[in-house]
Every structure is written in C-alpha cells, then in structure tokens.
Amino acid sequence: MPEIVDLLPRLAAFARLLHDAGLEAGPRRLTDATRALGLIDLKQHDDFRSALRSVFVSRKEDIPTFEAAFDIFWAPPDPRASAGIMPGRNRSLPLSPERAKAWAGALGLHASQMNRENPAEFPASSSGYSAEELLRQKDFEQMTWAETEQVRRLLEQAPWRMAERRTRRLRPSRAGRIDLRRSARQAIRSSGELMTLFRRKPRVRRRPIVLICDVSGSMERYSRLLMIFAHAIARREDLEAFVFSTRLTRITRLLRQRDLDRALDSVSKGVHDFSGGTRIGDAVGDFNRRWARRVLGHGAVVIIVSDGWDRGDPAHLSAELVHLRRSAHRLIWLNPLLGSEGYEPLTRGMAAALPHCDDFLTAHNVQALDDLGRLLASLDSRKSR
Amino acid sequence: MQVSSSGLSGYWACLVLFVSVSAPATIEDVEGRLRERRYIGDRALATSIFLALKLQKPLFIEGEAGVGKTEAAKVMAEVLGARLIRLQCYEGIDLAHAVYEWNYPRQLLHIRLMGEGTNQTDRRVAEREIFSSEFLLRRPLLDAIDNDDANPPVLLIDEIDRSDEEFEAFLLELLSDFQVSIPEIGTIKARQVPFVVITSNRTREVHDALKRRCLYHWIDYPDLDKEVEIVRARAPEAADGLAREVAALVHGLRGMDLYKVPGVAETLDWARSLAALGATRIDAGLVNATMGAALKYQEDLERVREQVPALVEKAQRA
Numbered sequence: 001m002p003e004i005v006d007l008l009p010r011l012a013a014f015a016r017l018l019h020d021a022g023l024e025a026g027p028r029r030l031t032d033a034t035r036a037l038g039l040i041d042l043k044q045h046d047d048f049r050s051a052l053r054s055v056f057v058s059r060k061e062d063i064p065t066f067e068a069a070f071d072i073f074w075a076p077p078d079p080r081a082s083a084g085i086m087p088g089r090n091r092s093l094p095l096s097p098e099r100a101k102a103w104a105g106a107l108g109l110h111a112s113q114m115n116r117e118n119p120a121e122f123p124a125s126s127s128g129y130s131a132e133e134l135l136r137q138k139d140f141e142q143m144t145w146a147e148t149e150q151v152r153r154l155l156e157q158a159p160w161r162m163a164e165r166r167t168r169r170l171r172p173s174r175a176g177r178i179d180l181r182r183s184a185r186q187a188i189r190s191s192g193e194l195m196t197l198f199r200r201k202p203r204v205r206r207r208p209i210v211l212i213c214d215v216s217g218s219m220e221r222y223s224r225l226l227m228i229f230a231h232a233i234a235r236r237e238d239l240e241a242f243v244f245s246t247r248l249t250r251i252t253r254l255l256r257q258r259d260l261d262r263a264l265d266s267v268s269k270g271v272h273d274f275s276g277g278t279r280i281g282d283a284v285g286d287f288n289r290r291w292a293r294r295v296l297g298h299g300a301v302v303i304i305v306s307d308g309w310d311r312g313d314p315a316h317l318s319a320e321l322v323h324l325r326r327s328a329h330r331l332i333w334l335n336p337l338l339g340s341e342g343y344e345p346l347t348r349g350m351a352a353a354l355p356h357c358d359d360f361l362t363a364h365n366v367q368a369l370d371d372l373g374r375l376l377a378s379l380d381s382r383k384s385r
Numbered sequence: 386m387q388v389s390s391s392g393l394s395g396y397w398a399c400l401v402l403f404v405s406v407s408a409p410a411t412i413e414d415v416e417g418r419l420r421e422r423r424y425i426g427d428r429a430l431a432t433s434i435f436l437a438l439k440l441q442k443p444l445f446i447e448g449e450a451g452v453g454k455t456e457a458a459k460v461m462a463e464v465l466g467a468r469l470i471r472l473q474c475y476e477g478i479d480l481a482h483a484v485y486e487w488n489y490p491r492q493l494l495h496i497r498l499m500g501e502g503t504n505q506t507d508r509r510v511a512e513r514e515i516f517s518s519e520f521l522l523r524r525p526l527l528d529a530i531d532n533d534d535a536n537p538p539v540l541l542i543d544e545i546d547r548s549d550e551e552f553e554a555f556l557l558e559l560l561s562d563f564q565v566s567i568p569e570i571g572t573i574k575a576r577q578v579p580f581v582v583i584t585s586n587r588t589r590e591v592h593d594a595l596k597r598r599c600l601y602h603w604i605d606y607p608d609l610d611k612e613v614e615i616v617r618a619r620a621p622e623a624a625d626g627l628a629r630e631v632a633a634l635v636h637g638l639r640g641m642d643l644y645k646v647p648g649v650a651e652t653l654d655w656a657r658s659l660a661a662l663g664a665t666r667i668d669a670g671l672v673n674a675t676m677g678a679a680l681k682y683q684e685d686l687e688r689v690r691e692q693v694p695a696l697v698e699k700a701q702r703a
Contacts, residue, residue, distance in 0.1 A: 024593065024597065028597070029597075032440060032442070032600075035439075035440055036436045036439075036440060039435070039436060039439045039440075040412065040432070040436075041411075041412075042434075044412075046428060046429070047428070047432050049428040050428065050432035050433065051432055051436055053429070053601075054432065054436060054437075054601055054602055055427075055436075055601075057594065057600045058445075058585070058596040058597065058599075059447075059590070059596070059601075060447060060603050063603060104634040152646060165478065167477060167549070168475070168476045168477030169476070169477040169479065169549060169551060170479075180489055181486070181487075181489065184487070184489035184490075184492065184493060185487070185489075187493060188492055188493070188496060188512070188515065204589070211447055247600060283641070288644060289644060290644070290645070293586075293588050294587055294588055294589060294590075295589070297588050297589055298476075319684070323644065323684065344415040362452050
C-alpha cells in the first residue's frame with residue numbers, strides 16, 4: 001500500500017464509485033476518510049477496510065454495496081485471476097449499465113466483473129432471484145397517461161387527512177396540565193407570585209400508515225391503481241409501503257420520488273415477482289419478523305390489500321395475522337373483489353383472515369379508496385379492542 | 386469502624402478519579418484494553434472506536450437488541466478512565482430532561498423568603514442569585530459538556546431510535562458545536578469534547594443528517610467461537626462445556642424462524658441460569674425449563690419446544 005499522499009486521488013475516485021453505487025460520499029466524508037487513513041497502519045488490509053467502512057457507511061443496508069465496491073476497487077490483482085483459475089472479484093455493484101461500463105474501463109476490468117447479477121446481496125433495492133419463481137417484469141403502461149393524471153388528481157385532492165394520535169411531546173396550550181417551567185419563570189419575574197398558570201398538553205401527530213400490497217397474478221388488474229394510490233398518500237402522509245406476491249419487498253424509498261411515472265418505473269424495476277403466485281401468510285410473517293419492529297412504532301395503521309387468493313396454509317396466515325394485529329393500532333383489509341356483485345369472501349385465505357381484521361373494505365375504484373380515506377380520518381384514538 | 390471504612394473508600398475513589406489514563410495509541414491498544422475488561426469485540430469495532438477517538442467524532446453503533454452496543458460504551462468509559470454519562474432516550478424527551486432545568490420550587494421558596502419588606506436592590510441581587518448554578522439541575526447533556534474531569538467523559542446516548550425528530554434535530558446542533566446556551570447564564574462551551582457513543586436498535590431509521598456527523602459501526606451476532614469466548618469471559622460461573630453448548634444452542638435458534646431472535650445478552654442470561662441450577666451440560670429437560678431466558682414470545686417458545694431434542698443434540702455435537 002503506497003503513502004497517504006499518493007492515495008488521495010485514488011481515494012477520491014473510490015468515493016466517486018461509492019457515490020455512483022448510491023452511497024452518500026460527499027467531500028465531508030472524503031475529508032474524514034483522509035484523516036482516518038492517516039491514523040492507521042495502511043499495510044493492515046482489514047483495518048484499511050474497516051476505517052473506510054465506518055466513514056462511508058451509515059446504514060446496515062449499505063454494507064454489502066460498500067464491501068462490493070471495496071473489493072472491486074482496492075483488491076490487489078489476483079495472480080490466479082489472470083491465470084484464469086478463478087474470477088477474482090465475485091461481488092456485484094448496483095450501478096447503472098453505462099456507469100458500470102465506464103468504471104470497468106477505468107479500473108481495467110471486464111464489464112462482467114463489475115455487474116454480475118446477484119441481486120440477493122442488495123436487499124434495499126431488489127428482492128432477489130429464484131429460478132422457481134414466476135418472475136416477470138411487469139409493464140405498467142396499460143392505463144393511459146390522461147387516466148393516470150385524473151386518478152392521481154382525484155387522490156391528491158381527497159379531502160381526508162389521516163387520524164391523529166397523541167404523542168408524548170408536550171406543547172403550550174390553554175388547557176391541559178400545568179407547565180411548571182413557564183409558570184415558575186413568570187412567577188419569579190413577579191417576585192415569586194404565581195400570577196398566571198401556563199399549561200401544556202400533548203402534541204398530536206398523524207398516524208403512520210403501513211401499506212402491504214398484493215401484486216400477484218390475480219391482483220394484476222388493480223396493481224397499477226394501487227401503486228398510484230400509494231404514491232399519492234406517500235406524498236402527504238407518513239407511509240411505509242411493501243408489495244408481495246411470493247416474497248415481500250419494501251418500496252417506501254422508491255415511492256418517494258415526486259414524479260409518479262418515475263416512481264412507478266423504479267417500483268416495477270425493483271420488484272421482481274410482479275404477478276407471481278401468492279403466499280400471503282409468508283409475506284405477513286416476513287413482515288412481522290423483519291419490519292414490524294421498525295415500522296409499527298408509533299401507533300401505525302396497517303392496510304393489507306389483497307383478494308385473499310392464497311396458495312399457502314390458511315392456519316399459517318391466521319397465526320401471522322394474530323401477531324400483526326397485536327402490534328398494529330388497526331388492521332384494515334382491502335379486497336378489490338368485494339366490489340363485484342355477489343362476491344362472498346369464501347377463498348380460503350380470506351376466510352382465515354377475516355376474523356383478525358378490524359375492517360374489511362373494498363378497493364376497486366377511486367370511490368372505494370375515498371371511503372377508505374374517510375375511515376382513516378375517523379379512527380379512534382385508542383384501540384377498539 | 387464503619388465510618389472510617391467508608392471514608393477510606395471515598396479516599397480511594399478520589400485517587401482513582403484523578404489518575405489520568407492515556408488515550409489508546411493504536412488499534413491493537415484499543416483491542417487489548419477492551420479484552421482486558423472482558424469485552425470480546427472484533428477488530429473492526431476496535432478500529433471504529435480508535436478512529437472516533439482520534440477524529441473526535443461521535444460513534445454511531447447499530448445492531449440487533451442484545452449484541453452489546455451499550456456495553457461497548459460502558460467498557461470504553463472504563464478503558465479511558467472516564468466518567469460514563471448516560472442519556473436514555475424515549476419518545477417526547479425534551480430539554481428539561483436532557484439538558485437542564487431550573488429548580489423552580491427552590492427558586493420560588495428562596496424569593497418568597499426574601500419577604501415583602503426587602504428593597505429593590507436586594508430583590509435584584511436575589512434574582513441574580515436564583516439563576517446561578519446552585520439552582521440549576523444539570524441533566525446528562527449539560528453534564529457532559531460542562532465537565533472538569535481529568536479525562537473527557539464518555540457520553541452514551543442510548544437507543545436514540547426511541548426519541549423523536551425534534552430531539553434528533555437538537556442533538557444534531559449539539560454534536561456539531563458542543564455548546565449549550567442557557568438564557569440566564571450564557572453559552573457554555575465544552576472545554577473538552579466528550580467521547581460520544583450513540584446506539585440504535587433500528588426500530589426506526591435515524592435521520593441521515595445526524596448519522597453523517599458520526600462514524601458508523603454495525604455490530605453483528607458473533608460467530609460460534611467468539612460467542613463461546615464471550616460466555617466464558619462474562620459468565621465465568623458456567624462450566625466450559627456448558628458455555629459451548631449454550632452458545633451452540635442459541636446459534637441453532639438464530640437459524641430458526643422466530644419473532645424475536647435471541648441476542649448475546651440472552652445467551653449470557655441463559656448460561657447464568659443454567660449454571661445457577663448447577664448444570665454442567667445441557668439436556669432436553671433443562672432446556673425446556675429455562676428457555677424463557679432466551680425466548681420472549683409465547684409463539685417462539687411453542688415453536689422451539691417441538692424441536693428441543695433435535696436442537697440439544699445438534700448443540701452437543703458442535
């Protein structure tokens with residue numbers, strides 16, 4: 001490993017690679033990295049790696065990306081690789097194709113060494129690949145642009161707001177508990193005489209919403225509308241969104257883009273099993289284990305959107321829903337089929353799910369979503385059970 | 386006799402307080418000192434701690450519950466010969482609980498005691514008096530900033546994910562200039578910057594702006610050998626065979642589909658429980674009886690109960 005001064009241009013290039021791979025690697029971090037490298041023994045390869053990791057990484061999801069970038073960028077040329085015995089670098093980076101090409105050129109690698117498809121290592125942006133799965137990249141382009149705009153406008157103008165919950169933070173108010181701090185301060189100004197009692201009461205916040213959407217084959221006709229719905233509420237409410245057919249994928253970050261079409265585009269790219277089969281129990285179980293503790297913290301309302309066509313075990317689904325209901329403020333099930341004439345919730349999955357849901361509503365058109373909105377606005381401040 | 390002995394221990398405490406411990410000079414040094422205090426961490430953690438100390442940046446530690454995040458900060462305080470100042474976060478935590486509060490009852494009492502008869506000048510003096518440090522209740526953050534310790538204290542901001550955005554925003558400001566202003570007294574700037582450790586269980590995502598100011602470290606579950614080592618260091622009452630079997634058992638559990646996967650803290654609790662029962666090896670009956678030390682959900686207990694014999698057998702072979 002060369003001297004620190006010789007290292008600087010390479011370090012800057014490495015920061016650029018991290019930036020292209022989606023990490024935040026601004027000048028501030030670059031400065032920290034330089035200082036950090038000045039403090040360690042550069043010959044210790046592992047320390048070198050750890051030092052850069054603690055500077056450039058800020059969340060667990062970014063660790064695999066960092067490791068891949070580090071391997072590609074800093075790994076010493078492996079003699080066995082050039083001899084053709086092993087493909088030296090076996091991790092891939094989430095780079096756009098043109099950036100991958102440019103980096104491959106800059107680092108003197110073959111393009112295939114940069115971007116060998118192994119999405120399972122990047123849980124944040126993709127859901128992983130499995131050969132048994134019915135994997136199809138679904139095109140979202142069936143609804144015309146004009147219709148999309150119309151629906152979105154309707155949803156954005158919807159008059160309802162999310163129901164509120166009391167937080168534990170207090171704010172000044174006319175009624176409520178006595179604010180000793182303010183009252184006493186005032187009293188001291190008037191020589192210890194309590195002239196006015198100031199009061200404060202808990203601040204209210206809107207409840208977070210967690211949306212878990214079924215995008216399996218049987219839900220195909222509604223997926224796009226639901227994604228538009230999700231995007232519309234993501235703009236104004238605190239929303240965590242997930243989609244599933246055979247597996248669960250978090251799409252919250254993808255929906256944050258302002259532009260609807262770009263957001264939908266990244267969702268369809270990021271989700272690999274649109275229109276596969278359904279295993280609702282597995283998806284809910286996955287949610288309970290991996291996400292519930294992280295997103296159900298502040299009295300969240302959970303909305304599951306599915307037609308209940310489940311290929312899994314109904315008992316499993318039922319058990320997972322019991323658990324989910326206990327940790328959510330309210331569990332709402334939206335079923336688009338409920339809107340059709342003569343529909344009875346007789347599918348096995350639906351029958352298993354019904355007893356555990358607080359509300360069972362339809363979701364087949366904008367009117368139905370509006371009804372949902374009104375329900376969300378009128379939720380009680382306490383659990384109904 | 387009792388009086389003199391407590392006086393003596395107070396004397397020793399003073400001595401210990403003023404013995405200045407030098408800051409670690411290398412990563413190996415950090416590693417060695419952690420190990421001396423029976424904290425078995427990996428080299429990457431030692432590197433992060435070393436850099437945080439040298440760069441004077443806060444260290445942001447994330448990891449699942451019970452992997453030793455808080456413990457790392459506690460041990461760091463011992464290692465540095467510094468005072469540990471701990472702020473436990475919760476939703477709605479505010480300045481009055483985190484930074485300072487005036488002792489209003491005492492202030493009011495003081496000013497009332499002045500009585501009606503006092504003249505204007507006396508009153509002004511009294512007013513100045515009641516906003517002096519004597520009437521100030523110092524909370525952890527002020528304590529950490531306004532310190533005269535021999536070594537900079539270790540400030541542990543524990544479970545920041547439990548606090549809310551308002552507190553995060555305040556913390557962001559505090560961590561960038563290490564000063565607090567109290568209107569009646571003025572701005573108090575840290576004479577020596579404390580070593581800040583922030584922990585999070587990731588029950589929610591902490592804002593990027595705050596993380597950007599920190600060095601980041603993710604603590605993973607240790608591998609089997611390391612966990613055995615941890616049990617031996619932290620629960621020495623457990624026999625060697627027992628330590629290994631309990632660690633292997635917990636590793637087996639971590640591979641299962643559970644709501645709440647047991648952390649290292651649970652491994653230690655379990656080993657201690659079994660040792661307290663006089664066990665030197667595990668068997669299905671003992672495991673069934675003491676499983677509650679590691680599993681905290683009824684569903685998880687039921688799921689594991691079916692598989693106890695298989696798990697025990699596997700752990701005994703490990």
